[in-house]
Amino acid sequence: MNEAHQVLIRNLNEQSRLEQEDVAEIGTFQCAVRNFEPNEDFIHQGEKPEFAALVVTGMVARYHLLSSGRRQYLSFHLPGDLPDAQGLFIEKMDHALCAIGPASVGFIPHRELLRAFRRRPNLGIAFWRETLLDAAIFREAITNNSARPMPVRMAHLFCELFYRSRGSALNRGNRCKVPISLVQLGETLGMGIATVNRTLRELRATGTVDFRDGDLTIVKWRDLQRLGDFSPDYLHMKRHR
């Protein structure tokens, strides 16, 4: 039982009710942890992974690589997340995973997980639920990037990132680490770098948020939520803080 196991147990427990035997089962997982540099890829598009990645520290992202060379970020992941759980039952990766800022990632062999699901079906459901929450976040991203004006769109992303950080107690008061560059922010929200910058300035001017140097600061949470049309229902968090 090391840090990787603990962080996984904590995360699953927030979404599902684990029994003692489930926790014990998780404790038996082989889990090799490796460290990655900022922007280092650790699962590539087209691969057929035999391990499931578990974020242990730092932040991790998934992205599509287009034929044009453009990148589209799909989601960001915090410690305890299993950003490629779908690899268990979908053979070929349709997207890649990379570290955002320095990150450490654990790798659990698929066969260990499958064996665990057989022994503890409840654990399988907990993992399933994780992948469903993932999908809910994707749905919200479709809507965010398709239907909301740029400033609202950016505010919404900030709300989501802060809300999830706080949900995992990774915030420090009204701040959290989001070590992404403006280019990456643009590649997440579907906007050019110049617009990212100007929109960011506009948001600062509202006095509700600030984002600089990889640090997200929430100044007025309620106002920012309203501005970003953010309602956290889709994150389906059980615990509120």
Next chain:
Amino acid sequence: MNEAHQVLIRNLNEQSRLEQEDVAEIGTFQCAVRNFEPNEDFIHQGEKPEFAALVVTGMVARYHLLSSGRRQYLSFHLPGDLPDAQGLFIEKMDHALCAIGPASVGFIPHRELLRAFRRRPNLGIAFWRETLLDAAIFREAITNNSARPMPVRMAHLFCELFYRSRGSALNRGNRCKVPISLVQLGETLGMGIATVNRTLRELRATGTVDFRDGDLTIVKWRDLQRLGDFSPDYLHMKRHR
């Protein structure tokens, strides 16, 4: 064993390997089928459904309703699809479901499914896989609506719809039914109605597709795929035709 069971079995079998016992188990499902008018909602945002919907005939869509009143379509579903399988483990619907064109939908009680998963874990995995494929389609939609220019975006959607229709043998040669209006097309792709119309005209002019009166006609499949930057990998279809 009625049409609903058959269509479900056929669909699951395309993605997963069902054993005889799995098929038999599915045959025991209670499944009340109801008919819906075009644009009729049958699951609302915020609901806590106790049944899983199964598309039996026609087309079904999921959508978000924004506070501004705008609609964002998230995905379209064909016979055999389980468009709200996530409702099994996520309590509250974060989006709604409606019929696109006339459709008939079966409703299977969650407890039936959960019981079946206990008896046939393999069946649970088949359903899980369905939800993962769903998520892959969502990811692609994020990228499509965020990173691709309008004509490419529309061409990509047409490719996906045709490819999936063909995968379920719902095409007639190079045609398939897509009974959506231009407004809905715009609410899917994140573009205004005027742009939808003009983009459509532009695509027709390329001589690769035509879409009118709810009918999608593929004129030059290879060229359309190239134009739409479409590669069907993300649909993870086992069978190719």
Next chain:
DNA sequence: CGCCTACTTGACTTACTTCAAAAACAGTGG
């Protein structure tokens, strides 16, 4: 100090949205 990367800003251009109006079409009832 100089280099590299990330951010900032400005000017220009293109694209899309919005608004408005007309045309095509489907369904209804006379």
Next chain:
DNA sequence: CCACTGTTTTTGAAGTAAGTCAAGTAGGCG
């Protein structure tokens, strides 16, 4: 069969927001 209504599609014109391009600045690190 045709006039009438409402809806969907088509088209035009105007305004604006966002992309692109290009240059400049600031910060981090050797």
